[in-house]
Amino acid sequence: MIVSTSDEWRQTHVESWHREYEEEVHIYSCMEDVPKDIREKTDVLITFGNDLTCENVNDFSSLRWVQLLSAGLEDLPFKELKEKQLTITNARGVHSRSMREYAVGAMLHFEKHFHRFLQLKDEKIWERETLVGELVDRKVLIFGTGTIGCDMAEAASFFGMTVDGVNTNGCLKDPFERVYTTEEGLNRLSDYDYVISVLPYTPLTQNIFSHDILERLHPDAVFMNLGRGGVVDEQALADLLRKQKMKGAVLDVFVEEPLPRDHSFWDLPNLLLTPHMSAKSNHYMTRCMNILLDNYQRYRKNELQNMKNLVDLTKYY
Amino acid sequence: MIVSTSDEWRQTHVESWHREYEEEVHIYSCMEDVPKDIREKTDVLITFGNDLTCENVNDFSSLRWVQLLSAGLEDLPFKELKEKQLTITNARGVHSRSMREYAVGAMLHFEKHFHRFLQLKDEKIWERETLVGELVDRKVLIFGTGTIGCDMAEAASFFGMTVDGVNTNGCLKDPFERVYTTEEGLNRLSDYDYVISVLPYTPLTQNIFSHDILERLHPDAVFMNLGRGGVVDEQALADLLRKQKMKGAVLDVFVEEPLPRDHSFWDLPNLLLTPHMSAKSNHYMTRCMNILLDNYQRYRKNELQNMKNLVDLTKYY
Numbered sequence: 001m002i003v004s005t006s007d008e009w010r011q012t013h014v015e016s017w018h019r020e021y022e023e024e025v026h027i028y029s030c031m032e033d034v035p036k037d038i039r040e041k042t043d044v045l046i047t048f049g050n051d052l053t054c055e056n057v058n059d060f061s062s063l064r065w066v067q068l069l070s071a072g073l074e075d076l077p078f079k080e081l082k083e084k085q086l087t088i089t090n091a092r093g094v095h096s097r098s099m100r101e102y103a104v105g106a107m108l109h110f111e112k113h114f115h116r117f118l119q120l121k122d123e124k125i126w127e128r129e130t131l132v133g134e135l136v137d138r139k140v141l142i143f144g145t146g147t148i149g150c151d152m153a154e155a156a157s158f159f160g161m162t163v164d165g166v167n168t169n170g171c172l173k174d175p176f177e178r179v180y181t182t183e184e185g186l187n188r189l190s191d192y193d194y195v196i197s198v199l200p201y202t203p204l205t206q207n208i209f210s211h212d213i214l215e216r217l218h219p220d221a222v223f224m225n226l227g228r229g230g231v232v233d234e235q236a237l238a239d240l241l242r243k244q245k246m247k248g249a250v251l252d253v254f255v256e257e258p259l260p261r262d263h264s265f266w267d268l269p270n271l272l273l274t275p276h277m278s279a280k281s282n283h284y285m286t287r288c289m290n291i292l293l294d295n296y297q298r299y300r301k302n303e304l305q306n307m308k309n310l311v312d313l314t315k316y317y
Numbered sequence: 318m319i320v321s322t323s324d325e326w327r328q329t330h331v332e333s334w335h336r337e338y339e340e341e342v343h344i345y346s347c348m349e350d351v352p353k354d355i356r357e358k359t360d361v362l363i364t365f366g367n368d369l370t371c372e373n374v375n376d377f378s379s380l381r382w383v384q385l386l387s388a389g390l391e392d393l394p395f396k397e398l399k400e401k402q403l404t405i406t407n408a409r410g411v412h413s414r415s416m417r418e419y420a421v422g423a424m425l426h427f428e429k430h431f432h433r434f435l436q437l438k439d440e441k442i443w444e445r446e447t448l449v450g451e452l453v454d455r456k457v458l459i460f461g462t463g464t465i466g467c468d469m470a471e472a473a474s475f476f477g478m479t480v481d482g483v484n485t486n487g488c489l490k491d492p493f494e495r496v497y498t499t500e501e502g503l504n505r506l507s508d509y510d511y512v513i514s515v516l517p518y519t520p521l522t523q524n525i526f527s528h529d530i531l532e533r534l535h536p537d538a539v540f541m542n543l544g545r546g547g548v549v550d551e552q553a554l555a556d557l558l559r560k561q562k563m564k565g566a567v568l569d570v571f572v573e574e575p576l577p578r579d580h581s582f583w584d585l586p587n588l589l590l591t592p593h594m595s596a597k598s599n600h601y602m603t604r605c606m607n608i609l610l611d612n613y614q615r616y617r618k619n620e621l622q623n624m625k626n627l628v629d630l631t632k633y634y
Contacts, residue, residue, distance in 0.1 A: 098451055101476065105429050108422025115435065117591045124583040126575035126592045134415055134598040158475050159418065258443035266441040274434045275443045281451040 002062075003296075004038055005046035006031040007069060013289050020293055031056065044299065046292060049090075050075040057081065065299055068311070069288050071095055071148075071279075072228065074201045078313055087304045088311040089295055094287040095279035096151035099198065099226055102278035103152045104135075104159070106250040107194055109272060110222050111135060136160035141185060144198035144227060145173045146317075152196065164192075168204070182208065189216040194224065201228035202316040211236035217246045226278045229254040238264040241271055252278040319379075320613075321355055322363035323348040324386060330606050337610055348373060361616065363609060366407075367392040374398065382616055385628070386605050388412060388465075389545065391518045395630055404621045405628040406612055411604040412596035413468035416515070416543055419595035420469050421452075421476070423567040424511055426589060427539050428452060453477035458502060461515035461544060462490045463634075469513065481509075485521070499525065506533040511541065518545035519633040528553035534563045543595045546571035555581040558588055569595040 004026040009017075017025055026042070028034045031051035034042075039059040049068045054077040057063075066081075068090040081088065109115065111133040120127055139162040142149045153163045154175050165176035166185030173179055180188065186208070189195060195217065199205045209223075209232040217223060223246060225232055234255055240246055248270035257276055259265060265273055295307045311317065321343040326334075334342060343359070345351045348368035351359075356376040366385045371394040374380075383398075385407040398405065426432065428450040437444055455478050459466045462482040470480045471492050482493035483502030490496055497505065503525070506512060512534065516522045526540075526549040534540060540563060542549055551572055557563055565587035574593055576582060582590055612624045628634065 097453055097477070098449075101425055101452055102429055105422060105425025105431065108418055108425065109431055112419055112422050112591075112594070114422065114426055114431070114589065114591075117594075118432065118435070118589070120592075121583060121588075121590045124578050128575075128592045128594065128597075131599060132594050132597050134600055135418055136414055136598075136600060155475070158472070160414070261441050266438060271438075272431065272435070273438045274429070274431075275437075275445045277429070277434075277445065277449050280445075280449050281453075282448060283451055283453060 001043050002026065002038065002041045003044040003046070004028065004034060004042040006034055006051050007046065007048055010285065013285055016286075016289050016293065021296065044296070049073070052077055052081075054080045057084070065089070065295075065304065065307075067292050067295060069285075072200060073311065073313075073316055074228070076313075082313050087307065088313065089291070089307050089309045090311050091288050091291060092309050092317075093147045094284060094291065096148045097283070097287075098281040099148050099278050100152045100155040102252070102274075103196060103224065103226065104155050106224060106272055107135060107138075107140075107156075107222070109250075110248060111138075115272070137162070138193040139164070139191060140194040140196060141166065141188070141192040142176075142196045142198065143182075143185060144200075145171075145176060145179060146198070148198045148226075150175065152198065161194075164188075186213050186216070189213065190218050190221075192218065192221060194222050196224040196226065197231055198227040199231050200317055201230040205231045207231065207233055209233060209237070211239075214240055215245070219245060220247050222246070222248045222250065224250040226250075226252045229257070234263075234265070238268065241268045244270065246270075248272070250274075252276055318360050319343065319355065319358045320361040320363070321345065321351060321359040323351055323368050324363065324365055327602065330602055333603075333606050333610065338613065361613070366390070369394055369398075371397045374401070382406070382612075382621065382624075384609050384612060386602075389517060390628065390630075390633060391545070393630075399630050404624065405630065406608070406624050406626045407628050408605050408608060409626050409634075410464045411601060411608065413465045414600070414604075415598040416465050416595050417469045417472040419569070419591075420513060420541065420543065421472050423541060423589055424452060424455075424457075424473075424539070426567075427565060428455075432589070454479070455510040456481070456508060457511040457513060458483065458506070458509040459493075459513045459515065460499075460502060461517075462493060462496060463515070465515045465543075467492065469515065481505075503530050503533070506530065507535050507538075509535065509538060511539050513541040513543065514548055515544040516548050517634055518547045522548045524548065524550055526550060526554070528556075531557055532562070536562060537564050539563070539565045539567065541567040543567075543569045546574070551580075551582070555585065558585045561587065565589070567591075569593055 006028050008029040009027055026038055040061050042060055044065050046067045048070050057077050057080045065087045071090050071092040113132050140156050141164050143166045145165040145167040156163045157175050165179040170179055170181035211233050214236050250272045252274045291308055298307050323345050325346040326344055343355055357378050359377055361382050363384045365387050374394050374397045382404040388407050388409040430449050457473050457478050458481050460483045462484040473480045474492050482496040487498035528550050531553050567589045569591045570593055608625050615624050
């Protein structure tokens with residue numbers, strides 16, 4: 001049994017592996033460093049996934065299971081992975097604690113006018129006339145009711161917000177008050193103070209926040225995209241922000257990353273822009289290890305169907 | 318029975334009063350506008366408190382009860398109020414929802430590096446190398462375990478922080494994990510990532526965050542003062558921030574407000590400075606009205622000792 005990883009592990013993570021398992025893990029800092037003979041003999045591959053190509057995946061002739069260290073699948077060589085009938089598990093759930101903090105922090109950034117106060121401080125101006133807001137009684141609509149969306153919803157509820165969700169079939173999920181189908185949700189966009197997308201990028205979600213849809217946002221609404229850039233018509237969003245047809249936006253993901261220097265987003269004052277950081281955290285790899293350690297036990301018992309975070313490549317999640 | 322207020326009420330608050338009571342409320346937009354004869358006949362006065370002076374309080378010869386619309390008492394004419402043996406109730410509790418949002422928002426402002434990302438955006442720089450943080454497992458010490466401190470502690474616990482508190486006698490209160498006496502708390506300052514003061518300004522709290530005490534803060538700690546400015550040695554704090562002996566500070570209250578234009582705080586980059594706004598909210602007066610409506614019922618039944626938020630002037634809270 002050969003276990004390989006194309007991502008360097010910290011010493012604490014090597015130790016956490018060896019507290020449970022005797023097997024050696026072949027650790028490489030990138031895919032290029034994994035030697036041909038190790039690729040051929042690897043049963044279990046641990047990777048962020050974006051280093052897998054339709055070419056190199058064929059080097060792994062003994063591969064049975066891929067544990068991804070990310071949640072997004074869009075960079076994977078779908079066709080080849082399906083043909084090889086591999087078991088694939090991902091890191092979903094690992095991002096949700098960081099992302100709910102990011103979402104709450106970003107909403108509070110707008111409610112408490114922190115950006116305005118930073119600017120007033122630069123000008124040494126004490127201004128108390130403009131009333132700041134509160135999350136209590138605000139309404140948020142979250143597109144995506146997986147672990148991330150649910151965890152975010154729980155935090156929003158804690159602060160007394162009205163929290164509704166959107167998923168493919170409109171199936172109610174705790175802790176959402178209401179869950180709409182995608183079409184219903186898009187039709188009700190104007191009812192919300194905050195609209196947050198944590199949608200993955202799939203053929204079904206591509207560009208669903210089109211110009212016509214974004215125009216439905218309330219003039220006092222903030223739109224937040226923490227999922228994948230490709231679900232939004234970026235040019236339309238930039239236009240609406242420039243014309244102040246909405247209060248603001250929070251964008252952590254973009255169609256092209258790094259965001260090109262000539263992109264119009266950089267110049268918009270009502271936009272909080274972060275470089276795909278919302279899921280980042282010093283706890284990230286530790287949480288990934290917990291999934292891996294758990295899954296590896298089931299793998300050894302040949303209980304592949306009971307693994308955590310199994311990915312269905314036909315559904316793209 | 319004459320009820321007067323020296324703060325203008327919105328129509329919704331007049332209506333909420335009249336849904337419960339027939340009595341007219343004499344509404345004035347400031348103390349100067351309250352006529353002499355109304356002052357003499359007023360039984361119940363509703364005020365923010367900072368318009369009461371040792372002179373004008375004697376105009377209110379029939380006064381029995383003062384409902385304050387604020388929580389701080391430091392501007393009150395203590396001696397005269399004590400002599401008159403008035404019942405005084407304040408608005409404590411009204412601030413806690415806004416303030417816990419502010420505290421969480423400010424902590425997340427630091428954890429998620431929002432200030433840095435706003436600056437990077439101005440320079441059109443995409444930088445993913447510096448890892449952002451997470452509230453999970455961070456430690457916070459809250460000075461003040463009244464309604465505001467407890468509500469803040471509940472929110473910090475929700476996000477998985479270790480939450481300890483400080484009060485005069487070290488008496489444990491839910492939801493704090495540990496509560497220290499003031500002396501113990503000051504001795505343990507270096508253990509915490511966040512130190513938050515929501516202390517009132519009293520002879521006992523004046524300047525307790527002195528130079529020697531502030532020097533104990535961990536170099537990665539953030540100090541937050543949301544209570545009253547006079548509990549901190551401002552010059553010492555400014556020095557430590559300038560020398561980067563701590564990560565940063567969040568200050569909403571100051572010894573002198575408005576903060577003078579030549580104060581050194583304005584120039585410190587690692588300081589989030591807001592103009593006494595942390596308790597502000599569009600829900601503020603509605604919550605005050607709820608206390609007032611409730612207390613007025615007890616007042617009419619002559620159950621003054623059962624009123625909400627009774628103030629003990631000898632204890633300054």
